[in-house]
Amino acid sequence: MSRAPDTSSASLRQALAGLLLLAGLALQVARFMVPAISASWVSYACWLAVALLWMDIPRRTRLQAGCLAAIGVALLLAARLQHDADIAWPRILEGNVYVVAMLLGVSFIGLIGNQRGRTRPLGRAVTGLRGSAGTWLGVHLLGSILNLSTVFMVGDRLARRGPLSAPQLLALNRGLSSAALWSPFFASMGVVMTLAPQMHFTTVLAFGMPLALLSGLIGTLELSRRYPLDEVAGFSLSPRSLAVPALLAALVMLFHYVITPRLTIVSIITFLLPAVALCANLPQGPRWLLGRVRQHSLERLPAMRGEVSLFLCAGLLTLGLSTYIDAATGSEWTLFETFGVSQAMLSFLAIVASSVAGLHPIIGVSVLASMLDLPGERQTLFACVALASWAVGTSVGPLSGINLSLQGRYGVSGGRMMRDNLVYASAMTVAVVLALVLLNAWR
Template structure:
């Protein structure tokens, strides 16, 4: 592991402290949202020079636009701006991302060769690779791609079908996983959405995406020598158990807290508790390693989410100041508007914009109410699943490029057919969901 500098370690400590304060805020004893936002932004400032150039430019553009729109709203339209609170956008989501990252502490580092499973070949191996990344990724997120990818790469350099299985397995989990950043963003933007309704529609669509991946790659490539990964039933215990715990807290123990809030405190606590049988010294060492090494490595996604939050605030404030409460992008949000929104966000991702930008901008232009929030949530998650799979600058494609050397353009070109097929399924599901919700 590359040694971190004092500056990076300090940033990691600030990010971890922000997570701790966010959890304290859930108790209701004291409001910590300003402190959390300042600590996260200070961490980004310390890590700014380490952010990859493309991501840094994109984040800088979002920050400049957000600040510019706030200044116009204040000095042109006379809007009242909460300047101390302007940095709080998406801090809930970033805190959740930081909390989820601690789940990598489950299991010992020494002697670990990857996720348990058995290698197979052919289309069945591709499907099993997809399933392994998909279900483990619902909890472990991007780290699962590296765990499975590194295991497969022990035999030979990864091939295009293997890259595509890794990419699609993770990106399609955005359709339903409550632990994904996409779900955190959506829940923050439309808090009255019905998660179970979205999951009922999104989960089968994700399974169809996996089946299509296996069939399509079998047609396009010779998979006879392509090594796949088979997920063992034992490996599913952790993600299924975590999901059950989250639902237990949400419906029984802490019903006043959102799923995002529950995930934020529950996953790090479970991860830390799983290390305690090894002793306090072992647990403290692993938490320190994670804080000083893993958290600074999250600089790209943290900066992007915070910058997008500032953009959303600036845009929504400017629109309200310039037009009042009477203007919105659509008079209503039903099936036609949902289809237009999905296409717009997906195409913007294809051009290089992260889906969070399109989702956040669109939400700031829509006064969504009731069932419209659930429909919008599915639109946003679907566009996220399509956009991150095909977008050359998405987090997963940039990560694959940095880890294994495959270019984002190569991934985009080989995912176009998949994106078109998945989009067709999304169109059908949006129509069914809209009719079901009667919007």
């Protein structure tokens, strides 16, 4: 007679992993007040939780995450052995840990509302072209401030009606990725401001915002041609549906500009969203609050094993690849003697192509910047190339943050997202190339 699986040990292992993830989030929040706390401790807690949950991760996700981590370690070893690179081995697990902490913090949004166990009626869904356009616009506008957390807020609301369909997933993907074209709160803009400090911000906005609107038009019309949208539920932009996201966005802006201006948007979201969720439950009493946090830590956090493992392993790959490239191309040569519109087009196409191959656009943008000697008047053109390649590359790249999140949260294949976005990315590539020509002529 076969033995029954030991569910008690599995439950204990998952509970311990959930507590480790909660500890990692708490340590990351504590770092904002006590910078002496090393990010390594956050990474160790999260990686140990992934190790405990490894056998519970779906096989496809586990295989992909394992390959990412193995390639990252191999590249670090190659950089050390072949090029004598200086590797800080105790810190190699820190890649993407700040994003993982933000994801853990965002998960606490689930504690807002439904505090008595009642489920609100969903009401009539907004479908068709209007529904898909509403999903894109809602994610784009709120995501320009709240970043990746908006995808989960909108996606989880849509998922209450059933598993997300391809048009819904693509609207989430494109709504967020296109905000990288102009939003000053995106990591893309922060990276670009560091690499091109003399860029003209108003010119970058004049380049990016029309492209973002065009991307919404292209993406929504392309969905209407490929899929029957009559039964596809979209995100309603009614005041009721926007109330909580708008409040959170206002709080993020308040902290960013007034209370904690030195913290990044990602850092603010990491501590603010859990704090709001806890305050929303506090009127029910301390016992109720502790019970909700306990349930969330022991059930919801371990269920995030897919997205947490993918982000951590992708961060290790990014570190290994960037370290190897830096070690292998450490000479003083420049890629182009001058950086004009032709070079800008080639650079954009190369970064998008590398994203399709599985590299995050930050790698291509950083490598490109390291191989250029840009005078002040060319930095604005470089900034536009970087932001455009980031926006298009993250939409189509199977290992981009948005697609890793959709894969980990909703079980969609990264390869499928890449294939479904090829037509959209091709149309956006034509639009970006034309915009670069116009920008160069105007400058």
